[in-house]
Amino acid sequence: MAEKKTDLIIRFGGEGGEGIISSGDMVAQAAVRSGLEVLTFKTFPAEIKGGYAMYQTRFAHDKILSEGSGFDVMVAFNQEALELNKKFLKEGNALIYDYPGGDITEEQNIPGVHCYPVPMSKISKEDIGNYRSKNMVCMGAVAELFSISMEQIRGTIQSKFGKKGADIVEMNFKALDAGRDHVRSNIKKTDSYKMDSGKTAENTIIISGNDAVGLGALMAGVQYFSAYPITPATEVAYFLARHLPKANGNLVQAEDEIASIANVIGASYAGLKAMTSTSGPGLSLMQELIGMASMMEVPVVICDVQRGGPSTGLPTKHEQSDLFLAAHGCHGDAPRVVLSPEGVEDCVYLTVEAFNIAEKYQLPVMVLSDGSLGFRTASMKKPDPSKLRLVTREKYEGNGGDFKRYKLTESGVSPMSIPGTPGGAYISTGLEHAESSAPRYTADNRTAMMDKRFKKLDNLEDFFQPTEADYQDGAEIGVIAWGSTIGVAREAVNEARAAGLKVSALYPKLVWPLPLKAINKFIGKHKKILIPEVNKQGQLAKLITGETGCVPISYTIYGGMPFTPAMIAEKIKEISK
């Protein structure tokens, strides 16, 4: 009999452009309206049309930490999706598939799997008269089978299509009902999955990682944004293109990434909070000017939504391989700060903090997101802009004295004069310079200025404490994860503990410079340190070795997909033997 399931993963698979993404999105929205936590995950081909696309939605009553390991329910929009996913179906899983011809072949009945044929194409074409309503038929069936609130789905349809007219809404309702009715009259539910929904969410939004970065920027008071399109970062620009002009800000699409970071440096020098976003290849191009911003001491925020590299690499796939580039990718010694969000909520708040750090220390700050995080949508509590800490740079107020832009101070930070300030004229420069900003290459000056610029990083760990330590008494194994692998590691650690293992974890969100106070303490307490990350070289592990001498067990994958909690839990078990 159907029992209450509090954590359910539904995977939709089919031809790109067939409505997979919109079905997934609408189910996710309806679930959030019903008070459920939701996290979605998608992969799609690099091609514009066609190719296999996948969209997965995870629902639960409690906070969801990752995409999960595998799925419970598969919705196959076509034969290819069925073939591709067959091998992942486990005993007890449910399979819903379109059977356009009306025949169920012998092979489609997979032993141990609850198979529900729903002729989505046929119903939408013949009964609704619109092939494109296939996704609505599918939603009706899914909602009926797993008790997702039909009322909330209707609400979502209403708010999504209301503007297009009542007949569009009606047509969608009709398709939805047709899917439901098909299940009611033809299918006997035999699986045990059921989402208990029905209440209404309060103060919850559902937003993608990339939109969340844009939202964070907007809340931080960004006034200028410039970028060049690149997958998977472009949505950050889409978001700000829509909203920044409402806040009287400007978005300039640049001719390339070099121009976009140059634009941003100019705007920030002129006194505004300014930002750019890009992905790996673009970050490579920006490096010369990121170094220049360090030297000029101009605050800039750069969001890098990582994808598989090097070169054009895996443009639509997941990887965490720009950490070296973010931390060190520049000629000379150029201080910068790198933050890496764990999930969608972090995308909002770490972007705000990126502006705070950039402003406070007058240097470039990167937000290292990644493709799966950028594209993922998740539910989160509505942020409250009135409760945010917002820092703005220390300014020279024009008190007439002899202004020294690069004055050597205790903290390394010197007040910045914004053009227009009387008595504050100076040359912002990439050349090594004296306190006054005039070029000066003497050894003493060079050393003092280099030290000044690096001094800013000394107290970062106190200004911003993003490192979460989850110690377990008696644990000999400690896991350190970064970026979107954190959520996966959290689940893996829970899983390992549930299996009786003792394991601690450290989740740094400041990934460069490394939060050494927290890391050294953590390393000191554990015999084995495991660092799972999605890149070939074990980039965080190597940075940690370089800074601490500790050689962790580096667990890397680089096939284009994130870890699953099961993979990391397995590794923890393996090394605990």
Added chain:
Amino acid sequence: MTTTATEPLKSKDYKSEVPPTWCPGCGDYGVLNALLKSYADLQLDINNTVMVSGIGCSSRIPYFVKTYGMHTAHGRVLPVASGVKVARPDLEVIAFGGDGDGFSIGGGHVPHVARKNTDITYIVMDNSIYGLTKGQMSPTSPLGMVTSTTPYGVPDNPLNPLSFCLTYGATFVAQAYSSQGKVLTDLITKAIKHKGFAFIDVVSPCPTFNKVNTFDSYKGHVEDVPADHDVTDVNAAIKLANQSRAEGKVLTGVFYQVEKPTLLDRLGEIRKKAGGSADFDVNSVINGYVP
């Protein structure tokens, strides 16, 4: 802004304490002098003027002037200057660089400020050589010239900065000669007053490395733009630019000047369309994500 009545600023009042680092006889001195005169003519506010430059001998110019300035990276002067101007339309933004900085490494940026008609003035000190790196060929070096990287002669056709900028939609294009102080001063003044992207190619010889394009070699070849030239006719301007170069002449004066909507105008329209306002409440955006 000062409220007390003050003496008008003279060109020396714009001069900074940093002495120019150029070689004796460098054409760039002429540009600096004319620039200071033009600033005085315009009574530019030192605090509201930003001089942005790239990298090269010519790009050192902001250090020698008392205004705000940015000495940036090789080839990136235009996008940095655009960022300043879009962020702060109240500032007078003037960009500087050499022919290598502007048309070789930075060549990809010129078409875009030109077509956007970004409201900045761009002054290129064109010596047909890379000065700072000691005499390699530049995109305006004449065919066959022997330079340190072209011991058998330059193999590439020279680029004509004037027709280049005209083609991409610059709304003010002029040429000057660095030793014609008065003409240059007036052109700089005109360019700064121009609304939109204003470009001046200043032929500015490098006596240290360029032994072909010298003050001597230009003698008798510098002339005014013909009095009957129609400055609103872009095709006539392109023709004049190409023909005069082919004939080895340096025509000084305005080749083209028209008024068209600028980047700032267009961004203003976008903000208006979006309902831009100082009372913007970010909660309105957040609420858009309530499912």
